[in-house]
Amino acid sequence: MAINKKEEFEKQEIELADFAKAIGHPARIAILKVLAKKDVCICGEIVEVLPLAQSTVSQHLRELLKVGLITGAVDGVKSCYCINWITFKKFSEKFNQFFDKSKTLVQNINCC
Amino acid sequence: MAINKKEEFEKQEIELADFAKAIGHPARIAILKVLAKKDVCICGEIVEVLPLAQSTVSQHLRELLKVGLITGAVDGVKSCYCINWITFKKFSEKFNQFFDKSKTLVQNINCC
DNA sequence: ATTAATTATCGTATATTTGCGATATATATT
DNA sequence: AATATATATCGCAAATATACGATAATTAAT
Numbered sequence: 501m502a503i504n505k506k507e508e509f510e511k512q513e514i515e516l517a518d519f520a521k522a523i524g525h526p527a528r529i530a531i532l533k534v535l536a537k538k539d540v541c542i543c544g545e546i547v548e549v550l551p552l553a554q555s556t557v558s559q560h561l562r563e564l565l566k567v568g569l570i571t572g573a574v575d576g577v578k579s580c581y582c583i584n585w586i587t588f589k590k591f592s593e594k595f596n597q598f599f600d601k602s603k604t605l606v607q608n609i610n611c612c
Numbered sequence: 613m614a615i616n617k618k619e620e621f622e623k624q625e626i627e628l629a630d631f632a633k634a635i636g637h638p639a640r641i642a643i644l645k646v647l648a649k650k651d652v653c654i655c656g657e658i659v660e661v662l663p664l665a666q667s668t669v670s671q672h673l674r675e676l677l678k679v680g681l682i683t684g685a686v687d688g689v690k691s692c693y694c695i696n697w698i699t700f701k702k703f704s705e706k707f708n709q710f711f712d713k714s715k716t717l718v719q720n721i722n723c724c
Numbered sequence: 725a726t727t728a729a730t731t732a733t734c735g736t737a738t739a740t741t742t743g744c745g746a747t748a749t750a751t752a753t754t
Numbered sequence: 755a756a757t758a759t760a761t762a763t764c765g766c767a768a769a770t771a772t773a774c775g776a777t778a779a780t781t782a783a784t
Contacts (some may be wrong), residue, residue: 503773504739508663509638513645517638524633525742526621529710533625536711544760551620556743558762577751577760588711595707598641599648599700615743616769637772656730668773670732675771689730689781726784733778741770748763754756 516598519591522567527552527560532583535570541580628710631703634679639664639672644695647682653692 506514523529527550534549535542547557561581564570568587573580618626635641639662646661647654659669673693676682680699685692 505663505773506638509642513638513641517636517641520632520641521636524629524636526618526625526629529625529629529632530621533710551617553744554761555745559742579761583711592708592711596704598645599695599704617743665774666731667775671772691731728783739772753758
């Protein structure tokens with residue numbers, strides 16, 4: 501049991517879900533928040549503002565990298581990260597495309 | 613080890629993460645998609661379009677209910693569900709508020 | 725009151741995620 | 755070359771999520 505049925509869904513659905521999953525953790529939200537605050541890359545300093553061990557933060561960074569929400573580059577002994585706004589926009593558009601009714605409708609016209 | 617450090621984060625961060633997590637699964641995206649297609653509640657018929665067992669679909673529905681992305685009501689022997697556009701809009705706004713730079717910036721001006 | 729139909733919940737197995745310490749890797753400095 | 759510093763990776767334990775079958779609960783129809 502508990503075989504992964506992920507591939508049974510549509511590609512678009514999986515893609516959108518993967519994005520959402522990537523930002524579906526407070527630590528990763530916090531990381532993105534820190535990166536979004538500045539317009540330039542952040543080299544180091546990310547670990548310090550999070551209540552997590554260095555290795556754990558590194559793991560979260562890797563997950564954000566995986567879906568392309570951030571980019572990373574090595575600068576000497578430090579690693580620099582910054583938000584990839586392009587991917588971010590793509591996600592935002594995908595999201596709105598799926599659920600574009602949320603813009604116009606402000607009230608449920610349903611039975612429940 | 614592996615104690616949950618969720619509560620160490622800001623309330624806003626947790627809230628946003630919970631929303632994202634809720635839509636962070638293709639099955640739940642698919643459910644929302646089905647509900648978004650129609651303007652009225654859907655009573656039954658959700659299980660049929662998903663490649664999952666009835667009990668699993670029920671679990672996913674419960675998670676969407678938990679964060680308020682859908683509403684549910686019993687109608688006779690059937691259960692009706694529909695999207696809660698209000699919550700949906702709230703999530704969308706929260707998301708854009710956090711990362712509102714993604715609208716204006718289309719290119720990274722960073723080092724990486 | 726029984727029966728049928730639909731959905732929810734429970735129990736359980738497996739998969740994945742989270743988190744840490746220890747260690748490896750890479751670069752800068754001495 | 756040796757050392758210091760910063761980050762990544764590995765290995766592991768615990769927590770959470772996923773998925774199902776079995777069963778309970780609820781309502782409609784007979």
